[in-house]
Amino acid sequence: MPGSRHGRRRIRLPLRLRLLAGSVTTTLTAILATALTASLALGLGLGLTVAVAGQASAADVNNAKNAGFESGLTNWTCSAGSGTTVSSPTHGGSAALKATPAGQDNARCTQTVAVKPNSTYTLSAWVRGGYAYLGATGTGTTDVSTWTPDSSSWKQLSTTFSTGSSTTSVTVYTHGWYGQAAYYADDVSLYGPDGGGGGDPAPTIPATPTGVTVTRAASSSISLAWSPVSGATGYTVYRDGTKATAVTGTSATVTGLAASTSYSFQVTATNAAGESAKSAAVTGRTTTAPDGGGGSLPKHAVTGYWQNFNNGATVQKLSDVQSQYDIIAVAFADATTTPGAVTFTLDSAGLGGYTVDQFKADVKAKQAAGKKVIISVGGERGTISVTDPTSATNFANSVHTLMQTYGFDGVDIDLENGLNATYMTQALRALSAKAGPSLILTMAPQTIDMQSTSNTYFQTALKVKDILTVVNMQYYNSGSMLGCDGKVYSQGSVDFLTALACIQLEGGLSPSQVGLGLPASPSGAGSGYVSPSVVNNALDCLTKGTACGSFKPSRTYPDLRGAMTWSTNWDARAGNAWSGVVGPHVHGLP
Template sequence: MSPYITSARSPRFWSAAVTAALALCLAGAGQASAADVNNVKNSGFESGLGGWTCSAGSGTTVSSPVHGGSAALKATPAGLDNARCAQTVAVQPGATYTLSAWVQGGYAYLGVTGTGSTDVSTWTPDSASWKQLSTTFTTGSSTTSVTVYTHGWYGQAAYYADDVSVYGPDGGGGGDPAPTVPAAPGGLAVSGTTSSSVSLAWNAVSGATGYNVYRDGTKVTAVTGTSATVTGLAASTSYSFQVTATNAAGESAKSGAVTGTTAASTGTGGGTLPKHAVTGYWQNFDNGATVQKISDVPSQYDIIAVAFADATTTPGAVTFTLDSAGLGGYTVDQFKADIKAKQAAGKKVIVSVGGQNGTVSVRDAASAANFADSVYSLMQTYGFDGVDIDLENGLDATYMTQALRALSAKAGPSMILTMAPQTIDMQSTSNAYFQTALNVKDILTVVNMQYYNSGSMLGCDGKVYSQGSVDFLTALACIQLEGGLAPSQVGLGLPASTRGAGSGYVSPTVVNNALDCLTKLTNCGSFKPSKAYPDLRGAMTWSTNWDAASGNAWSGAVGPHVHALP
């Protein structure tokens, strides 16, 4: 969403050809055998760039952030350079190797050339935390060396890489020693509970690249950090939890067990919303769309997201100031009274945090607490029912999860929690935005992904779909539906008019056809989901103001259709 220009966020145009070429399937790292070694030299960049060559002087080493050891690679794309850093690695002919690396920051790619068979690569969108890329390759019958590389993407932020490995038979060229199985984690403790979840934390283990969490002896999740929230639990029930540490050499013994007991049931997130709901963003500014009071918003909208709360000088904290002058003298007292009137009519009014120009940053425990405290203060001051997360400049899944859970504990089970990620943010469950949504699934109302200003994207079937079609909406929604969100937590976010976004506007008929396809398997395009999702939450638009500027054509057509869904 954007407070200052008509588009909801700055466009990132990806051609279908580029997207298809780069979006290769990411294969999980296999467990190394006893004879396997890491054939990469200076894999953790502890010796600077020794053994590595970076294009156009794009690479350097840094002491923070690092994934392991005391150093990592930082490579910065510039102009026509994509910051490619490479190393020639000795290998054995006719052998299979696992290539992996940990990356963070901007768009990051990992690949290998000169295999003598099929060269492979994998990639990830920009990430606020360390993420492992991994794939496998087999060398040709006469191949004795390959070139391993990382690179970023033109015009994007710098990326970081660490702990690069090519595990497999010893190629004879030397390399870093293979890891040993890590020790069992210590310090496991319950850090929080709700009626349906238990949050855990533990101490980091040297040499570990990930951790597995067990509930009553059964593995339930895998994480890369030292905390996790186990969801989907029964209220007022005790569970036993253990954690193991993992790396390429294997999995540690289980930690000591702790018992977590869920709270008594107090309801679920979402309050008294209808089964199918329409969300609209209300602009607290004048950018050429129709200026509105809250009372002017049509009754078709079930959730009204007030855009936007602004960052303060206190890390993580937000504030809200009504633009009375820009809204024709709309007073704070009128604003509050209009919110109460909407609520009396069964509507929900929430405050949205972020937007295209939003600079709110929640990246440590202190800023998470500041975020929760400040949003709760706004809820008390103005009567907001909850919060919308529309952070388009990245978020940290660990600390945003902490912030939202702290806010939920203050606000109670009736709090409305919505999100409006960009399409690129929901392409994979490993993305920080998607992780956050899954982490707070038990208190999450709906994710209204922005299906605009994005260019072509991958659908859940691995095919590339062009923005502005029924297939684009359904095949991308399918990723969320198959990735762990409940159908009631998935909504379709579209512009209300051609002026509401830089690209991606579709007619209300296309929106309604996509809703029919997802809920009833009718009016589909070439993509058809494997099953119907009759509990799909509904649709969202940017914005009620642009809708009004077009005679409320969007809400007049989409609203009744949403409310008539099965």
Template sequence: MWSAATALALSVAGLAATPAAAADVNNATNAGFESGLAGWTCSAGSGTAVSSPVHSGSSALKATPAGQDDAQCSQTVAVKPNSTYTLSAWVQGAYTYLGVTGTGTTDVSTWTPDASAWKQLSTSFTTGSSTTSVTVYTHGWYGQPAYYADDVSVYGPDGGGGGDPAPTVPAAPSGLKATGTTSSSVSLAWNTVSGATGYNVYRDGSKVTAVSGTSATVTGLTASTSYSFQVTATNAAGESAKSAAVSATTSPTGGGGGDGGGGTLPKHAVTGYWQNFNNGATVQKLSDVQSAYDIIAVAFADATTTPGAVSFTLDSKGLNGYTVDQFKADIQAKHAAGKKVVISIGGQNGTVSISDSTSAANFANSVYSLMQTYGFDGVDIDLENGINPTYMTQALRSLSAKAGPNLVITMAPQTIDMQSTSAGYFQTALNIKDILTVVNTQYYNSGSMLGCDGKVYSQGTVDFLTALACIQLQGGLSPSQVGLGLPASTSGAGSGYVSPTVVNNALDCLSKGTNCGTFKPSKTYPDLRGAMTWSTNWDATAGNAWSNSVGPHVHAMP
């Protein structure tokens, strides 16, 4: 049953929606559920009208499936024979379907497996020679959480039973205000516009981003600079006039990417990876990430079909319904707390390849787009399948040119990638030393390795961490660009876990010359940046033992 429904849904999901002609009308009644469920019938009493969330107006449908019921809500719609109609609706929730039966030709449907924010479903159908009515429906899936639907439309020739008007160009947004600034970004918010399906944000007259909600963060700005912003509302009928302008001035910079870490990072910083998936570790919202973490690396961006380009999709279902709007708001809250949030590229299964100038440009453009959309402060390079230093350097410099001096660039190479300055990762780090924030080498899952003294050290010891970090410290990186990467628990990696005490001893050895093992560096590095862990989630699973110990220790370093 599931397979048949999925196959049908996928077979029609790609159909292009036919634009409504000028004389067309929406033949659905109570399309926005402003009159409750009038005109609609929901199976097993599964539906109700709710005031939040809504796509527009003051009401929307909420329907809750059960073990033996898919929460189907339907309406009989009057249509004309031999006519083409566009069926669409705005939905939110997992496994949400939209379809039509009784067309007299081919009944169609479309669906989304996961819509954490409002998403428009759309398809088209043609009526038969004697068809005067059809049944349109929405439904979820058995045993799944509730779904929401709003603004259902059946646009086409007037069948005589409709009444909801065709869309008109929305009004200009009101209430635009700046809600926060950093040295490189301005956060904006405005009032909802009735009938709008999206909004465009303009900076000094030029469009810089498009969003579906009523807030946005514009990044890549210059410190201590005044900017003017306006917003427009959009829907199928067109784009509104621009809102009244609001001016905002970015804050002063506190330093550059290489040694300043984006302007607000402390001298010694703790980095933690946050999992955008559920693999058995504690599921966290970004707001749940422990306060000890100064840099939060969101894992991971995904490769696209465009060479070098990446995208990011929040795993709302895996994260217990965490929405995109909540995610964006949580990033801003972390900013307000003085934290940095970067998007991580790669991971164990990452396959992003930057191998020529075109893919380098695609990488820079796509990462910058994610920074504008979500408010990320920069990028983390965690590619474990090789790196081309020539073109990755090109990509990161291009990104830096777009994002400005406060771009945060972090890296998480494997131990073998930092054994020699001739390795691609090490070369890349040295190539961008002037804009690099920190390299947090993964001192785990590696086995035995050579230290800077030419001796072999086994992972899991203070000597392994200090003798291998010494290679980077002697190889050209600034101490402020060197961090120690360790798993937060035995579950966080296949091998190489050490207790937080061992991490702290290694930090002491490198920065102060105390608590060393048999290896003692020839000099101390008091500017050593700090430590990193995989992951904040595994840390939470282990009772925050890692961040509660390593966090304060890093922040107390000289």
């Protein structure tokens, strides 16, 4: 992406601590490492989020009091004044605990709960935010705890213990970690035999969900959303009367659907007391399956590059990326010392302390919202070279590893210093075999790379046409170029966009595999910026034959995929002027 790495900071933190539990890798300071080692020795870090255990029996009760913090901090004591209650975010009800650790305090909040001797109890709580721990002491047998690293969404922690022969009370607790971000906790429960000390009333079956709507339809999936239900801890989605998926939030995406097919959906609310009646049914219809690769993308899609560095544009977390973007290309993967292989390192320092765990969680959240998140290879200064069978294999293996590690949906080829059509094709075929038919494969060639089908970039696109999602050529930083009519056009006009797109459209690519790539603002590229209205005019000219300049294509291409921009960060810096204008227009194309 021309000019995209200007001023990129490449800072590496000095210490990487690998937390073996759950195979999660996080970066901590040496002080945190020392403190964590001591904590583990005391049995405080026994594992990541564990499977939710069921209640011991139907007669069990929640022995914890004010478990949802609806009465402030009543029955709870937090160290060093670290705890308070907040009205947002909450998991259930109208309040939740927020506890903020300090340098010498881990924000420990406790409650002493009456229990019965020689009994089994299940302790659970919903947490989010910074590092969050849940545990019990004074059990009379083995004290227990469980924990999770940073999380941008609610997670349920759960652990089980038995009481000793003379144990009549235990202390349950939550805490964070020294100097780390605040954590939130809600809906704490200690289920087991009634200890006689009272507790919160048993939950009642929640009300039936309302406001169920279809928020997005793709060729193999339907996304739904609904209003929250008080007292619900989860929701179940039914497709044509059969359970399709269960979630804890108020949205879900049902996958594995047939293209061009109508489905009926209903939602129920659940908690420990049971399941509500089904909601009113809503109907969603999947779209036509896309040509080539593309998974469950909409017919017309918007691609945006997300900067994994700070070069003066707005610094974003992946969760901050504007909702109009259907494909988010993470820029960039870098070459390694192994020929053809690539790697990706999150620029946590440059992004204000954005952690790998937060990034991974944000990838999943975007996917749950129907988006695709891919890793872009190359950029203006990318030096990845795939020139023989070995480097082709290395490329495919390393990209697939990144997909598995971070949850990426595919790869973007943005190699601006040339590529070998034979071996890049071999690499992409090998990657497709590993990733399967849902692979998202995009390309971002420069204008010169797509002037003729004899060019190696164009050849590569044609060789992988059956697995190719979209080619978003960069209509900028190029100067004047030939259009498909043999005339020369200068960048910055409708004619430049339409006449050059025509080369790809008539050169063998499907219209659904062609997108228009433009800068989001004048700061995003050295030259070639056009007003978002010009982008929309070009889209209308190509798809409908309207709003053309002096060049008018001989036919229309209503299946044109859409548009791309460098970058979501520059778009944000410009007040979302690009995505706010081009995004709705793309999604409204025929």
